[in-house]
Amino acid sequence: MLAMTLVVLPAMFITGFRFVAVPVAIVVFFCWFGFFMVQPNQGAAMQLFGRYVGTVRDEGLRWANPFYSKKPVSLRIRNFESNKLKVNDLEGSPIEIGAVVVWQVVDTAEAVFAVDDYEDFVHVQAEAALRQSATSYPYDLHDEHTVSLRSHTQEIADHLRKEIQERLTSAGVKVLEARISHLAYAPEIAQAMLQRQQASAIIAARTKIVEGAVSMVHMALEQLSEKGMIKLDEERKAAMVSNLLVVLCGECGTQPIVNTGSIY
Template sequence: MSTTTSHSPESEGAPEAGGARSARLIHNEATTEIPVHLLFRDDPEPVSVPLAPAVVGRRRGTGEQPRVPRRPAAPVPARPAPEVDPELVERPARVLPGGVGVLAGACGVAGCALTSWWAGAVPPPALDALGLPWSAGAGFGPAQWAAYAGAGALGLFGFGGLARGRTGRAWVLGLFGRYRGTVRRTGLLWVNPLVLRRRVDVRLRHWRSEPLSAVDANGVALRVVVLVVWRVKDTARATLGIEDHESYLRDCVEAALSRAPVEGPAVKGGAAASRSAVGDVLTRLVAEDTAPVGVEVFSVQPVRIEYAPEVAAVMHRRRIAALDAQNRATALTSVVDSVEDTVTRLTMRGLVELDDYERKALVKDLTVAFCAGRGDASP
């Protein structure tokens, strides 16, 4: 009797050496390659076999794509908050009431006039007209020139430092490149004329952007117009900590739109709630980016969302096709309900007695009639 021994394909071409078993392998999509002789060892020591998924190719004969194990998403590290220069913190500047400047300027003008009378530079007709006593005049000596200089400097400082503070406007003062404070007071004020003044608008402002690029959750290109409500909270940081806080605000809005997905204009149901949620996310992102530069953002809301020009035609056709399919499904459901209601009423009231064949014929005729009626009424 001859015994036929079957050999697996894996064992062919692998001759046994020295009486050892052939290194046949078992392949499985959920395991790594496991030598067969490890599964039938005589020694009792346990063998640790890694069972992690390690499929790198297609399954033979099935054409099935390999299943890649999902790795947990790595946590996004929190961005460190930028350090703020302690010198760039808004503080009130030292100013005086405007009446002090007017008084100082008037004293300077009066001192110049008195010095001119002392030097004899005022003509007699002018003295007679003003009712002043005539003076022989001491001439222009060092004392007269010193009096002129002092009175002129007093007049220039008095009138040159006058300023008018307006509601919603502030001045950022700097002297020799150093921040000296912020003036938020209103009315007539006297500010040191040697300091550099920068006017800042601190009112509540809004900015309506031009169409900005964005994407939805599926990666479709969009154009979004947002309305930003903001104001300058810290004038020192907004003016001295950055070159242009308005341009920086625009850049922050564009960066937030690139990070937050926006729902497209064809979102199904809950469009208002979806836009409100997107606005909350944009407000939080922009507020976090602009807080270090002294800009306070209250709201960033999308007011218009449309598809980008390169995908607008395709999305419009897709939207029309979806609406057409929805209308067809609604019409079919209505017809089926009408046919069912008609047949049920006829049979329950005993008007007709139908067997299965007659029932099917009646349902067919009613369906055709209702569909034809809807087709005639639709135009």
């Protein structure tokens, strides 16, 4: 009887252990699939049967319900350069423009679930905002109070960044910087616009020269009158003004001329 007991008890123990060990092994094996790795500056959006349940941002080895599906999203700062777009500026002149955009995902859930492909969404919306900004300003300035694409780079960059940010907020993306990387007139009008720029520069330079010459002539007449060095009538003043303006505004150097007929 004792011998039978010694044989039966171990057999029962082994059988019971099997009944317990097998389910435990299955559970452990199943839970193993709940482990996942989160890299630095990375997030993981988790879903349970199609329902969003949260985001993990802490780096390292993590565990979650094995039934959770995990979508990794990079939180690193990224940048891209847009294509060279051909648009019309505020004055209707065709120009080529491109920009560099620096951006970062700040809301993992919105980046994954609010848009279909957030990277493609960023590229398309950035180019749309660039087109909008290009049509809001002239290529070149015509007066000191006009903001232009070529001369006011910081103002244009701030406006472009705000335009892009408004379009990407719904996708959980933050725009850190946006700057124009390429700006030029379209090839078909580039030569004509270059001549226009040269003419504008010449006119501006001539204006400064004339303003300075008039100021110098006025100062010369005042000093001659105050010091009483010489008395000039209106006709002689006009001749002096004419000669001084020719000398001061002329492009070529003056040539000395000796007048032997009159002191005037």
